[in-house]
Amino acid sequence: METQQTIGTIRPEVKTTIDIEVNSRQVVLHQREVTGHDIKAAAIAQGVPIELDFLLYIVDGHGQLEPVNDNQEVTVHEHERFRAVTPDDVSEA
Amino acid sequence: MDQKRVKKEWSLVMDERLYGELRAHLFPDDGDEHGGVIIAGLAETERGIRLLARQFVPARGGVDFVPGKRGYRALAGRFVAEVAGRCADDGLVYLAVHNHGGTDSVQFSHDDMASHLRGYPALLDITHGGPVGALVFAHNAVAGDIWTDDRQRHALHHAQILGLHPHRLYPEPLAVAKFIDPMYERQVRLFGEAGQGLLGDLKVGVIGAGGGGSLLLQMLARLGVGHLVAVDPDRMDITNYPRIVGARRRDIAWGMGTSKNRIIKLLGARLARPKVHVARRVAREANPRVRFDALYGNVVDAAVARHLIDTDFLFLATDTMQSRLMFNALVHQYLIPGIQIGAKVQADPGTGAVDDVFAVTRLVLPNSGCLLCNGAISSAQLQREALSEGERRRQRYIEGEDISEPSVITLNALGASQAMNDFLFISTGLLKPVQVEHILMSPRERTMERVRLQQEPGCPMCSLSPGSLYGCGDRGQLPCRQ
Amino acid sequence: MTPAVQAAVTEVEQSFPGHRLDVTPESQGGAYVIVHDLNLGGRYAPATSWIGFLITFQYPYADVYPHFVQADLKRIDGANLPSGFSGPIAWNGRQALQISRRSNRWTAGVDTAAMKLAKVLNWIRNV
Numbered sequence: 101m102e103t104q105q106t107i108g109t110i111r112p113e114v115k116t117t118i119d120i121e122v123n124s125r126q127v128v129l130h131q132r133e134v135t136g137h138d139i140k141a142a143a144i145a146q147g148v149p150i151e152l153d154f155l156l157y158i159v160d161g162h163g164q165l166e167p168v169n170d171n172q173e174v175t176v177h178e179h180e181r182f183r184a185v186t187p188d189d190v191s192e193a
Numbered sequence: 194m195d196q197k198r199v200k201k202e203w204s205l206v207m208d209e210r211l212y213g214e215l216r217a218h219l220f221p222d223d224g225d226e227h228g229g230v231i232i233a234g235l236a237e238t239e240r241g242i243r244l245l246a247r248q249f250v251p252a253r254g255g256v257d258f259v260p261g262k263r264g265y266r267a268l269a270g271r272f273v274a275e276v277a278g279r280c281a282d283d284g285l286v287y288l289a290v291h292n293h294g295g296t297d298s299v300q301f302s303h304d305d306m307a308s309h310l311r312g313y314p315a316l317l318d319i320t321h322g323g324p325v326g327a328l329v330f331a332h333n334a335v336a337g338d339i340w341t342d343d344r345q346r347h348a349l350h351h352a353q354i355l356g357l358h359p360h361r362l363y364p365e366p367l368a369v370a371k372f373i374d375p376m377y378e379r380q381v382r383l384f385g386e387a388g389q390g391l392l393g394d395l396k397v398g399v400i401g402a403g404g405g406g407s408l409l410l411q412m413l414a415r416l417g418v419g420h421l422v423a424v425d426p427d428r429m430d431i432t433n434y435p436r437i438v439g440a441r442r443r444d445i446a447w448g449m450g451t452s453k454n455r456i457i458k459l460l461g462a463r464l465a466r467p468k469v470h471v472a473r474r475v476a477r478e479a480n481p482r483v484r485f486d487a488l489y490g491n492v493v494d495a496a497v498a499r500h501l502i503d504t505d506f507l508f509l510a511t512d513t514m515q516s517r518l519m520f521n522a523l524v525h526q527y528l529i530p531g532i533q534i535g536a537k538v539q540a541d542p543g544t545g546a547v548d549d550v551f552a553v554t555r556l557v558l559p560n561s562g563c564l565l566c567n568g569a570i571s572s573a574q575l576q577r578e579a580l581s582e583g584e585r586r587r588q589r590y591i592e593g594e595d596i597s598e599p600s601v602i603t604l605n606a607l608g609a610s611q612a613m614n615d616f617l618f619i620s621t622g623l624l625k626p627v628q629v630e631h632i633l634m635s636p637r638e639r640t641m642e643r644v645r646l647q648q649e650p651g652c653p654m655c656s657l658s659p660g661s662l663y664g665c666g667d668r669g670q671l672p673c674r675q
Numbered sequence: 676m677t678p679a680v681q682a683a684v685t686e687v688e689q690s691f692p693g694h695r696l697d698v699t700p701e702s703q704g705g706a707y708v709i710v711h712d713l714n715l716g717g718r719y720a721p722a723t724s725w726i727g728f729l730i731t732f733q734y735p736y737a738d739v740y741p742h743f744v745q746a747d748l749k750r751i752d753g754a755n756l757p758s759g760f761s762g763p764i765a766w767n768g769r770q771a772l773q774i775s776r777r778s779n780r781w782t783a784g785v786d787t788a789a790m791k792l793a794k795v796l797n798w799i800r801n802v
Contacts, residue, residue: 123318149314155270185274186312189264190291191304572738572781579731653784675704
């Protein structure tokens with residue numbers, strides 16, 4: 101009886117891409133489990149005009165904001181919306 | 194990049210109630226700094242770009258306005274994110290606000306500008322292209338740094354505060370030297386050269402160039418208002434000739450329109466002059482320097498209405514409910530102070546005997562209770578006016594049928610003259626402390642009645658209820674014919 | 676159609692699910708709307724009819740009235756149609772009875788074309 105053996109099978113690599121929005125701009129992530137820092141870094145690398153120390157929020161379906169800290173791991177979903185802003189400083193007059 | 198936008202003057206318009214809220218929050222006599230956001234609409238016009246202050250969102254001390262990491266204080270990140278999100282959802286403009294000390298001049302500090310550089314590109318993205326910006330107020334001054342989606346920055350030229358006692362704020366005192374025509378010497382004794390200069394800079398719209406409108410336009414021209422816009426879709430005819438100031442027989446084609454000969458009658462109707470052309474001639478005779486836009490068309494058409502969005506004052510002198518709704522919308526959507534005038538002769542439908550005669554002048558100022566709130570716009574008549582003549586005939590409306598109402602120049606003059614004095618004293622700062630009211634004059638009884646105004650909290654035009662037109666400018670939808 | 680008229684039509688569609696709608700935009704930005712197969716209650720023959728109306732371009736500030744139903748509507752008890760009905764007249768390319776129910780206090784932003792249709796239908800059923 102012959103036994104078929106599969107030797108050195110090449111499996112196609114499953115590359116994850118998840119499209120999200122940061123400040124209304126499309127950003128592509130390559131993994132679902134990411135930190136707030138990862139999201140901001142990816143956004144910056146893809147041309148979103150923010151900085152790493154900006155505050156990050158996820159925008160829920162009702163427009164409410166939930167903060168996402170730099171070290172906080174979140175599971176991102178397709179078309180999820182994020183908002184990154186910095187406090188607006190004013191000097192002493 | 195839109196080169197035209199770069200060169201245009203940017204200004205801010207706000208009603209005095211919002212300005213009062215803003216001042217109370219920024220200057221509570223503690224000598225400290227405070228902040229917030231103005232949510233605004235936008236009007237892009239030939240005369241410049243107007244930011245229309247719709248709502249002030251104060252930043253609560255210690256919660257939304259906190260010690261800054263890079264500056265003395267800061268609008269907190271969550272506050273910025275939330276309010277910017279609201280602006281994005283409604284298609285409106287985000288303007289951060291804070292105050293400095295000082296009185297008649299103000300400017301941003303280096304730290305202020307650095308903060309804008311850091312944060313405003315992100316806000317432009319959040320608000321789908323903005324504009325976004327910042328305003329800094331002193332007691333009697335304002336400066337602005339406005340960012341547009343082409344990453345250009347624009348300085349604010351001035352802020353116009355609307356109301357019964359309007360005034361302007363600039364970044365620093367403006368030295369104004371104007372030539373005042375000697376022909377205004379007598380009226381300059383009333384409101385000064387500054388007042389005359391101010392009138393010369395105004396652009397005023399008048400919807401309706403008939404009996405009431407022609408009086409308004411002539412008086413505006415004689416006062417020295419620099420730029421007039423008149424809108425009317427009608428031509429002269431023999432029946433309005435007695436009421437239109439400065440009209441000549443040639444304007445009504447010497448009465449050919451009443452000929453029993455059909456061809457002469459048609460020719461007469463064709464040759465009769467549009468009312469706005471008569472008004473233009475009369476205005477130019479009064480003031481050769483006046484700039485006069487004669488719009489032979491209907492304000493209900495979007496292309497015509499757009500000519501009025503950058504006026505500084507708007508008058509309504511028409512009979513139709515459609516134009517009344519448009520006027521109300523223009524006042525509140527584009528933050529333009531307005532006055533409506535009218536005259537009515539009520540006659541017994543059976544006997545024709547005159548019942549009541551009155552003239553009305555209605556002040557319609559942004560955020561003071563609109564014509565909708567005060568029952569002056571009939572939803573039934575709006576519907577009727579939208580029907581074709583055939584539909585109206587077939588559906589056999591009993592009331593408001595196309596019967597010409599009695600009309601006479603002296604009644605028109607009553608309303609027009611009250612309106613013009615209201616306009617003059619408001620514009621030149623001479624109005625005493627009064628309420629915004631409607632004035633009803635009954636000349637047969639020689640009485641005058643003041644009608645206090647109400648403002649409905651959910652009004653779709655003058656309130657801040659979600660989706661209302663107030664202060665939306667170009668971001669809103671005028672109730673125009675498509 | 677203006678955005679407000681479009682929204683009104685959508686609301687009519689959602690408020691009367693399962694009923695075919697004919698929508699004809701008119702040149703000023705309004706729309707003629709006909710909702711088919713509405714149950715008029717037990718007093719009429721036929722028992723169902725289309726009801727049509729014009730939403731004008733200045734809606735939601737303008738009232739929505741009159742309404743129109745098929746021209747051959749009759750009371751099954753043989754009585755005359757009640758006051759409020761008139762016609763038949765020509766409407767939107769067909770003969771129709773006119774129902775004139777003007778709102779006493781139309782409030783823009785609160786009253787809608789869908790609500791008005793529901794009120795008119797209720798009136799027809801109970802008059």
